[in-house]
Amino acid sequence: MLAYRDIADTHAMIGAAQTYKNAVVIGGGLLGLEAANGLKQRGMNVTVVHVMDWLMERQLDPTAAGLLKQSLEQRGLSFAMAKKTQALLGDAAGRVRAVRFDDGAELAAELVVMAIGIRPNVALAQSAGLQCNRGILVSDTMQTYDPRIYAVGECASHRGIAYGLVAPLFEQAKVCANHLAEHGIGIYSGSVTSTKLKVTGIDLFSAGDFMGGEGTEEITLTDPIGGVYKKLVLKDDKLVGACLYGDTADGAWYFKLLRDGREIGDIRDTLMFGEANLGDSGHSGESRAAAMADGAEVCGCNGVCKGTIVNAIKAKGLFTVDAVRKHTKASSSCGSCTGLVEQILASTLGGDYSAAPKKQPLCPCTALSHEEIREAIRKEHLLGLAKTMEFLNWSTPNGCAKCRPALNYYLTSTWPREARDDPQSRFINERAHANIQKDGTYSVVPRMWGGITNASELRRIADVVEKYKIPTVKVTGGQRIDLLGVKKEQLQDVWRDLDMPSGHAYAKALRTVKTCVGSEWCRFGTQDSTRMGIELEKALWRMYAPHKVKLAVSGCPRNCAESGIKDVGVIGVDSGWEIYVAGNGGIKTEAGQFFCKLKTHDEVLEYAGAFLQLYREEGHYLERTVHFVARVGLDYCKQRVLEDTAGRSALCARLKDALADEVDPWHEPRKAAVDLRQFEPIEAVLV
Amino acid sequence: MSAGGEWLKVCGVDDIPVAGARVVRVPGRADIALFRTLDDRVFALHDRCPHKGGPLSQGIVHGARVTCPLHAWVIELATGSALEPDVGMVACIRVRSEAGEVFLHREDLRRDALRAQLIADAACAPA
Structure with missing residues (x-):
């Protein structure tokens, strides 16, 4: 008779399997089934005795457990369900010979393994x-x-x-x-756990409240012949439980949705079919970790293969996506492979994996989330970085490269004019007002309103390129011209000679408003998209935001300006303008969602401005509109911008107010608090 | 000057932004990044991240560390070593600040960048 607790028990079981024929495993849970399967593989006749009606009742619902039992029976295991063991009967030598149940029946056994769960030794x-x-x-x-x-x-x-x-x-x-360590900021509020059975060939996964019940809804998919069963339990438009049998590739994804408490209304119709239909790019469309070969690339940014990640997880004992990110660099750049890395973690660790907690602190300097920090800044009228960190008990003297830019944005966007911008808390691009390149030089993109330019601008650009020997001139995807390879010391002169506004191509801010030529020239054009685009760009430029913001205006549904993949996309139709929001042509190609239909230019300016101000006020730093809208829900945005008329005007007014004093950093650098010392190196002469 | 002839005055502490950096250019030699922390300590490193050569002077300075602007490696200003689990080291230049003025050690400035990097690489190679 054995318990199943440690390696010695396992060795004893393996030993017994060589001598004896009949084994009884008491307990049809995770551990019991694994033990039973192991003994069967070593040639024993194994019966699993379980007190409940179905196996693994803490991890599976009756349907999934039925499939599991069926599959284990096909492997030759026997089951005695709903049986209470009353006694173990011994032979003359004191060795177990049978198990007796409370109904009087007996079952012959030379080896009995107890796997009926753990009880803490208190x-x-x-x-x-x-x-x-x-x-x-x-x-x-x-x-x-x-x-x-x-x-x-x-x-x-x-x-x-x-x-x-x-x-x-x-x-x-x-x-x-x-x-x-007397750091005193950590709170443990419980874990949502998931289970995977390590019996080869049987995939099962469960998490959360997978049994469902009153007040919940269920989506199920059953293929008894193929051995696949999936049940998702929903409550209040959120996933609260999942039980998967046979195909568990999406376990990690469901688990994440569950822990994040994400509203799933918008993806409900495809939820059952998994994450694979959510388009990701950069890792050849691979989205199923288990099916990937070790040599397959997971992180396209840093060239990290699946095998490298699996090895790091095993060798270094990694348990979180964050740790994998640190050690392998996978998912540390654009983040599009985060889900895939999570899947690899889950499939490598099995039941030991637990996804990141729901509440994500802004960075390791604090335990507070984005929302909590914003709330404090608003409520307490915090205006400075140092004050904010002190008030919120930051654990580091002046933050890190992650929280400083976020705090600086939250302060300046919540209290425009009042809060002082701290250039040293901005990423270099926003500090130097140009994009740093791999060799330490910069690129310069002047603004061309709505993509329209003229001979004089082009001539000035050409002159600048020659005068400063700028090595590369490129037309961008945003209908502008990029001058690459400018030395930092030359930036101020280049800006002055260009005599064009900053294109903010370097900033978490409004970038461009892409347009087609529209009704002024195009034989299909229904609206003057170029004029609309220029009006939008003139109204919104200098607008800092949680992340970059791109707009487009097309003059007809042929959509030549690609309005469908922009943060705000405007499409002209005969009767007015259609507005789409939260599109994205980047990491996750995401078509914009239809927001509303409007009649006039002024309305377009008002609604686009209000939506963007909502994003400015409630988006997490470095969250694009696509992720913002996915988090808060399109309905919420519609309610705030479309239904609440007074709220919409207020949003617009706050945006106007915030932009009123913003100046062009290229041409009024002092007013824009640009530290001009950075453009001059300190000359030191060794003699 | 109490600092002695070995030290070269380069600027005042206030010429460096608080929690920021300046580039020191020595003709014919590689650039040096001169940092000032929030609490007015001053550090100097070669302006080249050990990862892919990013200009550390352009990074965000937090505590006594800088985050490289190219790929966010974090470098300890006092030692020049990369924060774990990244492995790498950038050469330090001895620096002192006295009465609001900043001095760099001439010997370290003379040492050419390649030699400095070899020394730094040797320091972080596994024993």
Whole structure:
């Protein structure tokens, strides 16, 4: 008779399998089935005794458990379901010979393995006077009833749950360590865990409230012959549980949706079919980690293959996407492969994987989320970076390269004019007002309103190119001209000689408004898209935002300006203008969503401005409109911009107010708080 | 000057932006990045990230570290070494600030960039 707890038990089982014929495994849970499968593979007759009606009741619903049982039976395992073991019967030599159930039936067995779950050993804690129930009771800071004593892991009972997996233990240990180091900002609010059975050939996955029940809805897909079953449980337009059998490739994705608490109304119709239909580019459309070869590239930005990631996970003991990112660089640049990296983590770690917590701190300098920080800035009327960090108990003296630009944006966008911009907290491009290139030179993109230029501008550009020996001149995708390879010391002279406005091609700000020629020239044009584009660009330029913002205006539904993949896309039709929002031609090619139809130029300016101001006020720093709208929901944006007339005017007014004092940093650098010292190197002469 | 003849005065502390940097150009030699932290400490490194040669002087200075503007490696200003798990080191130049003035050590300035980089590379090579 054996328990199944450690490596010695496993060796004993392997030994017994060589001598004996009949085995009974008591417990049809994760561990019991793995043990049973192992013994069967070593040639024993194995019966699994389970007290419940269906296997793995804590991880599977009856349908999935039925498929699992069927599949295990095909492998030769037997089952005794809904049976209570009453006694183990021994022979004369004291060795087990049978198991007796409470209905009197007996089952012959020379080996009995007990796998009926873990019970925390609380004897020591209890004798020390600590409160215990199923485990040692701990608070959200992992402290027991005696605040001098902490508990983490399988022995700890947090909010009534004692976790038996390793991933929650790591989260708990992190919080505990944080408090032991008197850092005092960590809170553990519980883990959502997922399970994968390591029995070869059987994929199953479950997470959250997969049983469903009152107030929930279910989407199911069943293919009993193919051995595939999927159930998704929804509540209040959110995924709250998932149970997958046979095809678990999307487990990690569902798990993420579940933990993020993302509203799924917009993807409900395709939710069941997985993440594969959400277009990603940059890694050859691969979206299923399990099916990928080791040599297949996962991260197209940094050239990281699946094998490299798997090796790093195994060799370095990595458990989070963040750790994988640090060690391999995968998903550390554009982030489009994050989902794929998560899948690889999940499939490499199995049940030990737990996705990132729902509440994401802005950066390691704080435990607060984007929203909490913004809220504090607004409520407390915080105006300076140092003040904000002090008030919010930042853990570093002046932040890091991640939080400083975010805070600077939140401060200046919440309190335009009042909050002072800190150029040292901006990425170099926004500090130098040009785009840094790989060799340390810069590129310069002057603004061409709506993509319209003239002989005098072109002549000045040509003269500048010759005068400053600019090596590359390129027409951009945004209908402008890019001068590449400009030395930093030359920037001010180049700007002055160009005598054109800054194109803000370097900033998290309005970039361009792309247009087609429209009704002025085009025989198909229904609206004057060029004029509309210029009006939009003149109204919105100098507008900083959480991320870059691109607009386009097409004069007819042929859409030559590609309005369908812009943050705000405008398409002229005979009766007016159609507005699309949250399109994106970048990492995730995402068609813009229809927002509304308008009649006049003024209306287009008003609605586009209001939508963008909403994004400016509520978008997370570095979140494009596509992700912003996915997070808050298109309906929410419609409610704020389309339905709430007074709110729309207020949004527009705040945008106008914010832009009123913004100047062109190329031509009024002092007013724009540009530190001009950066353009002059300090000359030092060695003699 | 108390700093002695080994030290070359390059600028005043206030010529460097707080939590920022300036480039020091020595004719015929590689650029040097001169940093000033929030608490007015001054550091000098060769202006070349050990990763892909990015100009560290253009990065964001936080604490006593700088984040390279090209691929966000984080370099310790005091030692020139990259923050884990990245591995690399950029050569430091001895620097001192006295009465609001900043001095660089002439010997370190004379040492050519290639030699400095070899020394830095050797320092972070596995033993």
